[in-house]
Amino acid sequence: MTEEEAQAWLHAEYDVSRETWQRLETFIALLRDEMQRQNLISQASADSLWARHIVDSAQLLRYAPAPETGQTWLDLGTGAGFPGIIIAILTPYHVHMVESRKRRVEFLSHVVDQTGIGDHANVIGDRLENVESFPADVISARAFAPLERLIALSHRFSTENTVWLLPKGKNAVRELKGLSPKRQKMFHVEHSLTDPNAGILVGKG
Numbered sequence: 595m596t597e598e599e600a601q602a603w604l605h606a607e608y609d610v611s612r613e614t615w616q617r618l619e620t621f622i623a624l625l626r627d628e629m630q631r632q633n634l635i636s637q638a639s640a641d642s643l644w645a646r647h648i649v650d651s652a653q654l655l656r657y658a659p660a661p662e663t664g665q666t667w668l669d670l671g672t673g674a675g676f677p678g679i680i681i682a683i684l685t686p687y688h689v690h691m692v693e694s695r696k697r698r699v700e701f702l703s704h705v706v707d708q709t710g711i712g713d714h715a716n717v718i719g720d721r722l723e724n725v726e727s728f729p730a731d732v733i734s735a736r737a738f739a740p741l742e743r744l745i746a747l748s749h750r751f752s753t754e755n756t757v758w759l760l761p762k763g764k765n766a767v768r769e770l771k772g773l774s775p776k777r778q779k780m781f782h783v784e785h786s787l788t789d790p791n792a793g794i795l796v797g798k799g
């Protein structure tokens with residue numbers, strides 16, 4: 595997917611308003627600026643930011659319930675803002691972004707402030723292990739932890755209706771097979787739009 599195709603896909607898929615597009619542009623400008631000070635994404639992927647990070651994050655919405663105001667989305671290890679910031683810019687989900695590294699927390703908080711999404715997005719600057727449980731409608735985690743550890747750390751935020759959205763790259767099927775049969779049944783694999791070899795684990799429960 596080229597950068598032009600990625601932008602066209604976003605417009606076609608989400609009918610993005612001028613204000614929302616401006617918020618995406620503001621985030622990108624802040625990210626590019628911050629990359630001069632801290633290592634947030636690889637330089638190679640920075641050259642194809644729209645495809646490799648923005649659409650790669652936004653495509654998760656295809657498997658999420660239609661957002662209603664007040665529904666909660668928990669993003670684990672948001673790092674440079676993916677997918678948490680993108681979801682908060684594109685939807686009314688209340689997005690809780692958990693991130694433990696101080697400088698990344700400061701960056702994410704600055705992005706929330708500058709893009710004007712603070713009414714439905716917040717950064718929890720702590721290790722997930724220390725965060726008090728709350729029920730999440732959606733849990734996402736991109737490049738956060740191996741699947742078994744990820745679930746062990748975060749299942750306390752899930753209910754029987756929670757939707758799990760876990761981009762897992764080329765290892766999706768292998769990681770899924772490593773789970774107990776009961777846990778395996780929770781998930782199926784969807785193909786990533788941005789990389790035909792990558793899988794997204796979509797689960798419920």
Ligand SMILES: C[S@@+](CC[C@H](N)C(=O)[O-])C[C@H]1O[C@@H](n2cnc3c(N)ncnc32)[C@H](O)[C@@H]1O
Pocket residue numbers: 670671672673674675676677692693694695698720721722723735736737738
């Ligand atoms: C490889 S980065 C991925 C960042 C982002 N999700 C992405 O896809 O670009 C993983 C992030 O998870 C954070 N992290 C790792 N373990 C964590 C934990 N136990 N609690 C909170 N954040 C954690 C790291 O600080 C890092 O920013």
